[in-house]
Amino acid sequence: MNLIFSRLPAGKGLLNLYKSLSDHCLLLKVQGNIMSVNNKFKKAVKQIVPQSLINQGRCAIEAAKILPYYVSGSGKAPPPESVTIDITFKCNCRCIMCALYGDHRESWCESSVDKELTTQQWKDVIDQLKYAGINSICFTGGEPMIRKDLLDIIEYAINKNISINILTSGGLLSQEISKKIVEIGVDDISISIDGPKEIHNIIRRTSVFDAAVKGIQYIQNEKKRYNTEKPSISIACTIQKLNENHLHELVAIANSLQVHLSFSPLFYTSHENENRSFKLAGGDDATKDEDQNVLDTHRLVNVEILTNELNLVRKEADRLNQSIYLPLESKEDIESRFYKPDHSILNKCLGPWLGSRIDPYGNVYPCSVNMKCGNVLETDFGEIWNGPRYLKFRKTLKKIKLFPRCAKCCTLTPEKKVWDYIPCVGP
Ligand SMILES: C[S@@+](CC[C@H](N)C(=O)[O-])C[C@H]1O[C@@H](n2cnc3c(N)ncnc32)[C@H](O)[C@@H]1O
Ligand code: SF4
Numbered sequence: 001m002n003l004i005f006s007r008l009p010a011g012k013g014l015l016n017l018y019k020s021l022s023d024h025c026l027l028l029k030v031q032g033n034i035m036s037v038n039n040k041f042k043k044a045v046k047q048i049v050p051q052s053l054i055n056q057g058r059c060a061i062e063a064a065k066i067l068p069y070y071v072s073g074s075g076k077a078p079p080p081e082s083v084t085i086d087i088t089f090k091c092n093c094r095c096i097m098c099a100l101y102g103d104h105r106e107s108w109c110e111s112s113v114d115k116e117l118t119t120q121q122w123k124d125v126i127d128q129l130k131y132a133g134i135n136s137i138c139f140t141g142g143e144p145m146i147r148k149d150l151l152d153i154i155e156y157a158i159n160k161n162i163s164i165n166i167l168t169s170g171g172l173l174s175q176e177i178s179k180k181i182v183e184i185g186v187d188d189i190s191i192s193i194d195g196p197k198e199i200h201n202i203i204r205r206t207s208v209f210d211a212a213v214k215g216i217q218y219i220q221n222e223k224k225r226y227n228t229e230k231p232s233i234s235i236a237c238t239i240q241k242l243n244e245n246h247l248h249e250l251v252a253i254a255n256s257l258q259v260h261l262s263f264s265p266l267f268y269t270s271h272e273n274e275n276r277s278f279k280l281a282g283g284d285d286a287t288k289d290e291d292q293n294v295l296d297t298h299r300l301v302n303v304e305i306l307t308n309e310l311n312l313v314r315k316e317a318d319r320l321n322q323s324i325y326l327p328l329e330s331k332e333d334i335e336s337r338f339y340k341p342d343h344s345i346l347n348k349c350l351g352p353w354l355g356s357r358i359d360p361y362g363n364v365y366p367c368s369v370n371m372k373c374g375n376v377l378e379t380d381f382g383e384i385w386n387g388p389r390y391l392k393f394r395k396t397l398k399k400i401k402l403f404p405r406c407a408k409c410c411t412l413t414p415e416k417k418v419w420d421y422i423p424c425v426g427p
């Protein structure tokens with residue numbers, strides 16, 4: 001292993017570093033003993049190269065791949081990297097900041113369960129996605145575990161060599177489900193926990209903390225039993241007013257469960273920005289049921305308190321040698337994120353050239369903007385991906401760089417800074 005690292009080029013920039021790492025992976029593959037060596041290698045790389053650098057390298061490679069399409073101005077995109085499937089909008093929680101069930105909603109999302117795609121229809125969609133070149137799917141919702149056929153659908157995708165990520169509140173992770181998750185080889189699972197027990201249960205408006213922790217333990221036990229590293233497990237924690245001085249407590253919790261911990265500041269927009277984005281995108285049938293107009297009382301953190309708290313999180317993570325992802329660095333970052341609704345950390349978005357979202361009813365959207373580009377029950381996903389609505393959407397986005405609702409979107413994260421340097425030339 002040392003020999004391999006001594007061969008890595010020094011100071012050649014992110015792209016070369018990443019390419020070189022991939023080349024060495026290939027080299028190891030042909031040398032045999034594929035899985036174990038590759039996994040050990042990846043693990044060793046992770047210990048030496050900071051995760052943030054690996055993420056930046058990955059974003060740089062993605063950007064390089066779509067550059068010619070972006071510059072051409074045709075609105076076309078290469079086969080997508082990944083697709084997010086909201087498999088149901090039903091949920092057993094009622095989180096205060098959620099776009100479907102949050103406090104800000106006049107009425108909660110009316111999940112039309114009878115209109116959701118059936119098991120067989122989802123399997124057909126997976127065939128379409130595979131044919132379109134997709135090799136990664138994130139299953140989320142609503143609460144994806146509510147669908148009893150979730151793991152059957154996922155197993156079907158895994159058998160087609162598609163890598164799988166599940167995003168869940170974890171409240172429904174029984175021992176039996178956890179065993180199946182490990183058995184079928186889910187790649188990643190992210191379980192949402194927003195603070196210590198009392199805070200988490202207040203935010204979720206349901207007592208799910210114990211079940212989520214138990215779920216993580218079940219998966220860890222099954223991983224040991226099957227002697228496998230999959231799925232990688234992380235805790236996903238939102239940063240908001242209610243947990244602003246409890247975040248460091250999660251570091252010890254993640255550490256005791258031996259999982260990665262990822263923080264994410266609240267996503268939010270206003271109705272005005274939502275409507276302006278819809279008009280600019282050229283939408284004519286608003287069909288999305290999400291509403292991210294999160295209440296000020298949940299959003300407006302105390303900047304001093306949160307700055308100190310995030311310092312505490314970093315200290316605690318150092319002390320425990322706990323891996324974390326924390327996209328807010330400074331007091332200014334915090335101020336901009338929570339108090340400047342129109343301030344964006346990036347100057348443009350390439351998300352709709354890379355991925356897509358499908359709702360429980362088969363409608364395809366480029367992202368959170370309310371612009372339906374087609375339905376997989378009527379048109380093949382590959383046709384929708386480079387169909388007239390998608391092209392128009394991407395062309396408009398390139399022209400205006402960001403829609404008004406983009407400023408606090410989850411897609412714009414610091415490791416994508418490389419997007420800022422993509423030239424806005426061409427039509
Ligand atoms: C919409 S949920 C769907 C999956 C599942 N129900 C869950 O809660 O994990 C996906 C993720 O978004 C987070 N989330 C919900 N509302 C948010 C908001 N306004 N800003 C940032 N993250 C949010 C949740 O905590 C969760 O980690
Ligand atoms: S568990 Fe997820 S989908 Fe359900 S209310 Fe909470 S954030 Fe929304």
Ligand code: SF4
Nearest residue numbers: 349351367406409411
């Ligand atoms: S930043 Fe805007 S265009 Fe990009 S994914 Fe988010 S909502 Fe869509």
